[in-house]
Amino acid sequence: MKRRNFIKAAGISGAGVTLLPGTYNLHASTFKKQEKPTPICIATWNFHEASKTAGELLYKGTSALDAAEQGVRVEEANLKNTTVGNGGAPDRDGNVTLDACIMSPLGECGSVVYLKEIEHPVSVARKVMEETPHVMLAGEGAFQFAIQQGFKPKNLLTKESEEDWKKWLEKKEYKPIINIENHDTIGMLCLDEKGDIAGACTTSGLAYKMNGRVGDSPIIGAGLYIDNEIGGAVATGMGEAIMKSVGSFLIVELMRQGKSPQEACEIAVQRIVKQNSNYKDFQVAFLALGKNGEIGSYCLHKGFTFVKYQDNKNTNTPSQSYL
Numbered sequence: 001m002k003r004r005n006f007i008k009a010a011g012i013s014g015a016g017v018t019l020l021p022g023t024y025n026l027h028a029s030t031f032k033k034q035e036k037p038t039p040i041c042i043a044t045w046n047f048h049e050a051s052k053t054a055g056e057l058l059y060k061g062t063s064a065l066d067a068a069e070q071g072v073r074v075e076e077a078n079l080k081n082t083t084v085g086n087g088g089a090p091d092r093d094g095n096v097t098l099d100a101c102i103m104s105p106l107g108e109c110g111s112v113v114y115l116k117e118i119e120h121p122v123s124v125a126r127k128v129m130e131e132t133p134h135v136m137l138a139g140e141g142a143f144q145f146a147i148q149q150g151f152k153p154k155n156l157l158t159k160e161s162e163e164d165w166k167k168w169l170e171k172k173e174y175k176p177i178i179n180i181e182n183h184d185t186i187g188m189l190c191l192d193e194k195g196d197i198a199g200a201c202t203t204s205g206l207a208y209k210m211n212g213r214v215g216d217s218p219i220i221g222a223g224l225y226i227d228n229e230i231g232g233a234v235a236t237g238m239g240e241a242i243m244k245s246v247g248s249f250l251i252v253e254l255m256r257q258g259k260s261p262q263e264a265c266e267i268a269v270q271r272i273v274k275q276n277s278n279y280k281d282f283q284v285a286f287l288a289l290g291k292n293g294e295i296g297s298y299c300l301h302k303g304f305t306f307v308k309y310q311d312n313k314n315t316n317t318p319s320q321s322y323l
Helices: 003-010 048-059 064-076 121-131 139-148 159-171 239-245 247-256 261-275
Strands: 040-044 098-103 109-115 136-138 186-191 197-203 224-227 231-237 284-290 295-299 305-310 313-318
Touching (some): 040 064, 040 231, 040 284, 048 186, 048 305, 048 313, 064 098, 064 121, 064 186, 064 197, 098 121, 098 224, 109 121, 109 139, 121 139, 186 231, 186 284, 197 231, 231 247, 231 261, 239 247, 239 261, 247 261, 295 305
Parallel strands (some): 109 136
Antiparallel strands (some): 040 186, 040 305, 186 197, 224 231, 305 313
């Protein structure tokens, strides 16, 4: 059943819900207004093929939601990328498990966690958003739903990833490596020609993680958050630290209060520093996009970059850092 039909059938499309005047738009008027910018796509790290795909779609008039989905799908299918989708590094038991979420300009969102044998979890997340009354499906339930929606199962553990995992088993040492993409993800934000913002985030999670571990990437408000009145934010790095701060939501709310995307990203990183005494041992990075096309980026350690597609140009930019 479509989400909208479910809500209508349940009789909850506004009944019994009272919003206090000005509550939702608190401080929204303080956010800087500028002329509508040209379409733009930004993404974590140097995933230039993903941003190129999304950016070219935006300039053809494709919606921000469609562009974000198609953009991150590029990395989900990239066998050389061991942190996302097919070919991703497995957990400690040798299972490739995927997490993803997507969020539309309307505030709708969908998510899947601990999904096996499906190459494009972001598209399953979109189906959750559009075809169910739920936001998140997990594990076997997410897999069964994907099959029902026409997705085909496939083995996602490549020969190369399996060999690396077997080498890891010899010592079983586990620690995050800063700026080595054994624990990073692709988060993407798109602004289309109508001025709408959407985003997507997808990952295979920490390499050799504990069986069942889920990070920030599929968590709305942690790995991704969109408010079409204000802007959006995505995160990458150590998911546990990002989840504890609900970092992406924090950034968008700071932007609502009048902070620039850059200022908001810096405050979010500083919050993580304050919350974690071991902050020098891991990397965290945020990327934000304002409704006016303004970009912000900040990370703990030097080395994080983000890619931008705008005006038919694809550029990779080093982020400012706390350390």
